[in-house]
Amino acid sequence: MALISPADQERLRESFAELERPVRLLFFTQTLDCETCPHTRQILDELPALSDRITIEEVNFVLDADRARAYGIDRVPAVAVAYEDAGSIKDSRIRFLGAPAGYEFISLVQAILLVGGSESILSADNRARVTAVAQPIRIQVFTTPS
Amino acid sequence: MSLAHEMAFASPHITAYAVEATEFPDLARRYRVNGVPKTVVDGGEAEVEILGAVPQDEFIEQALQLPSKSS
Numbered sequence: 001m002a003l004i005s006p007a008d009q010e011r012l013r014e015s016f017a018e019l020e021r022p023v024r025l026l027f028f029t030q031t032l033d034c035e036t037c038p039h040t041r042q043i044l045d046e047l048p049a050l051s052d053r054i055t056i057e058e059v060n061f062v063l064d065a066d067r068a069r070a071y072g073i074d075r076v077p078a079v080a081v082a083y084e085d086a087g088s089i090k091d092s093r094i095r096f097l098g099a100p101a102g103y104e105f106i107s108l109v110q111a112i113l114l115v116g117g118s119e120s121i122l123s124a125d126n127r128a129r130v131t132a133v134a135q136p137i138r139i140q141v142f143t144t145p146s
Numbered sequence: 147m148s149l150a151h152e153m154a155f156a157s158p159h160i161t162a163y164a165v166e167a168t169e170f171p172d173l174a175r176r177y178r179v180n181g182v183p184k185t186v187v188d189g190g191e192a193e194v195e196i197l198g199a200v201p202q203d204e205f206i207e208q209a210l211q212l213p214s215k216s217s
Contacts, residue, residue, distance in 0.1 A: 036169055075170065092154065093154040093155065093160060094151045094154050094155060095161065095164065096163070096164045096166075097163055097165045097166060097170060099166060101166075107148065110148045110151070111148075114151060115155060120152055120156070121149075122149075122156060123202065123203075126202060127156055129206055129210055130157050130160070130206065131156055133157045133159050133210065134159065135190070136160075137157075137159060137160045137161075137187060137188065137189050138160075138188040139161070139163065139187050139188075140165050140173075140188070141150050141183055142173075142174060142177065142179045142182055142185075143164060143165070143182045143183050144166070144167055144168055144182050
């Protein structure tokens with residue numbers, strides 16, 4: 001059964017129609033000991049049906065530990081948002097830890113639209129301040145699904 | 147969340163994680179998450195915490211006070 005209602009699917013289809021470039025969601029998962037991995041897969045699996053510019057790539061957290069490390073993923077389920085640019089895959093450095101349900105799903109949709117080419121909400125001043133950052137910064141935003 | 151994501155997408159030095167707090171109680175404990183949203187900005191040596199949803203100017207100001215202070 002679909003997790004997204006037909007009305008929401010239609011709205012998402014319209015939003016995703018504006019994607020200017022392919023977006024790839026790297027889904028880090030493991031078979032055992034991951035209670036919410038199946039739910040996360042269920043949620044992600046609904047997205048490619050809404051736009052041919054969205055693809056899901058499953059990455060085994062255990063077998064492909066190097067890739068997880070490269071993306072700064074140390075637990076599952078996790079999603080890293082990437083996109084295709086000039087024929088290669090680029091990392092947006094946007095991550096989701098835990099199943100992207102509820103509010104997190106809205107964040108995921110916004111992230112897909114952002115890396116897919118929609119206009120940034122950052123003001124010019126704030127963008128300048130952010131691009132001037134010269135040292136590694138990790139931002140964690142803690143949320144709950146409802 | 148979208149502001150942190152915007153920052154990550156705009157800067158090659160910033161990585162942003164949306165963390166589902168109830169799924170990872172160890173992280174919620176470590177960062178003393180008593181309410182959401184709670185943002186923890188980690189610049190290696192120091193941490194900045196932002197509680198609740200705040201306007202863009204304030205969020206960027208608070209999130210970036212860390213590197214400018216330590217540099």
